[in-house]
Amino acid sequence: MKRQFIATLARCLAIATFSLGADVLEAGMPFEEAPINYNETKARDAVMKVKYRMAKGDLELKYDEQFGYLPALLKALEVPLSSQTLVFAKTSLQLRYISPRNPRALYFADDVYVGWVRGSNIMELSTVDPRLGAVFYAVEQNPDKPRILRKTYECLQCHASTLTQGVPGHSIRSVFPKPDGTPNLRAGTYRTDHKSPLEERWGGWYVTGTHGDQKHMGNAFLRGTEDARDLDTRRSMNVTSLADRFPTAAWMSPHSDLIALMVLEHQAQMHNFVTRANFDGRRALYEEKIINKMLKEPNRPRSESIKRRFDNAADRVLRYMLFSGEAALTGRLRGTSGFEDEFPKQGPRDCQGRSLRDFDLTKRVFKYPCSYVIYTESFDALPAPVAERIYRGLYDVLTGKDQSEEFAHLSPEARQAILEILLATKKGLPDYWTGKATQVAPLLPAGS
Structure with a gap:
């Protein structure tokens, strides 16, 4: 009877936490509590x-x-x-x-x-x-x-x-x-x-x-x-x-x-999406561990509700990092400070000299619309279940498997270019990325 009560309680917790993760994107997250412990954790920035x-x-x-x-x-x-x-x-x-x-x-x-x-x-x-x-x-x-x-x-x-x-x-x-x-x-x-x-x-x-x-x-x-x-x-x-x-x-x-303003606006929100995905993913793993402990089943198969929380966190990052819904430009933008020339030199380039930091500034901000924030420590620190889903979704979009409307702004040429740039410049890609991809020459150093 006691075990049945615990199992019922655990299922209720799973449903409740899934609802929070999926539907209340902008609700306040209790990040002062475990597992984030925001105020108690020493920063490494x-x-x-x-x-x-x-x-x-x-x-x-x-x-x-x-x-x-x-x-x-x-x-x-x-x-x-x-x-x-x-x-x-x-x-x-x-x-x-x-x-x-x-x-x-x-x-x-x-x-x-x-x-x-x-x-x-x-x-x-x-x-x-x-x-x-x-x-x-x-x-x-x-x-x-x-x-x-x-x-x-x-x-x-x-x-x-x-x-x-x-x-x-x-x-x-x-x-x-x-x-x-x-x-x-x-x-x-x-x-x-x-x-x-x-x-x-x-x-x-x-x-x-x-x-x-x-x-x-x-x-x-x-x-x-x-x-x-x-x-x-x-x-x-x-x-x-x-x-x-x-x-x-x-x-x-x-x-x-x-x-600089255009880049700042993209970057600030991109980091917010990554942080939210990090917190959501870590909290889901933390609550899963608590539920499994209550049930005394440490190796219990992952529930569908926990999986959906990972899916939701990854989907939001994926859509934003690929500039889904980006406002179109109708004419050429030019700055005054030299930022337009300096910013692209800071990132890695592939063998063709292409970078995710290259600008378009005529119809959209970037020539290859995939966020350069993918190179940051914050992105690499995403919980494994969330990162795995982002990489799978990104691969499906770039190889043309995912032809959904939210990625219709990406032409076949743009998808191929982004795929090749990432293969040449992004460390830690899953093994399956190299299975069917175009062969890419070694990475050119930043600024070359």
Whole structure:
């Protein structure tokens, strides 16, 4: 009788946890609890590596009189200056310093983000840890010695919400800003990623670059009419200089590059999908172990509900990483900072010189629409059952077996090119990938 009760309870738990994993994608995940233990787990990210080098005496961050530790940290974290984007909307914890005359500068690399505000004694750092997702730090701008402190509760109020799929993550928002940078929340906001139409992007951001007759919300403010969405866009399109809007010489770069913004939006959301899949997969494995222990059947066959949780986590990553639903471009985009040339040089290339970081920028962002985030430690840290399903789904799409509508944007030529690039550049692919694939020559080094 007792065993029957335990079996019934275990089945109920399995059904309940499956429902949570499948249907409540953006609900808050209890990541402070096992198996994630977010606040108790020591991060192993790029910032912690910098702190370790500093503690050993291998790295000294030099203080700059104008920018504090910003130049030194960009160098130590290998974050390109060309990635600078500028947000003038008051949408961060440092909102009292931020205005159209004093925008917040953001810089990024593949798994690290740096925020700097002129006049503040705090710099913001955030990373994507392979097992924790986004981790947040504050850098005290003390000329004598920098202090890098991990932050949790303050940052997670916004960075672990529906905007980030319920896990610690990053989000790019587009708002309707008043002339002082205050967002008119009555008008609503947009969460921006590569699916967002251009006309809904960059409200509250400065944008430098050319985009033809395509419209966006950047560089503009509300007119002050009764219409909560009446942006004055007369001087906001195809802007290549911001010198008439704020003293650009007081920033490390005068740019807020259009192409950098496009990449940032894709990357932030891609990392959120990977983190959510990581947490969902680990939680499913953890709960499966508990159920099997309750039943005293450690080798019990995996239930269909647990399998479906892995399927759902993998499917979401697969669709996003292959740019399903990407908003189409109708004209050529060009930036101003050199990011368009610098970014593609950072990734590996196949024997034909092709890279997942190559741009298209005419009809879509990337020439070969498969996310370069596949090369990150976070992607490689996905739980095995989730990773296996992603790789199988990816292989089926690229070899043409999966012809479903959500991947119809991928031509046979694009699928073949992505397949060949991954075979040449991605370590750890399943053995079956090489069985029927075109022979690929050795990998060319990054930047060649």
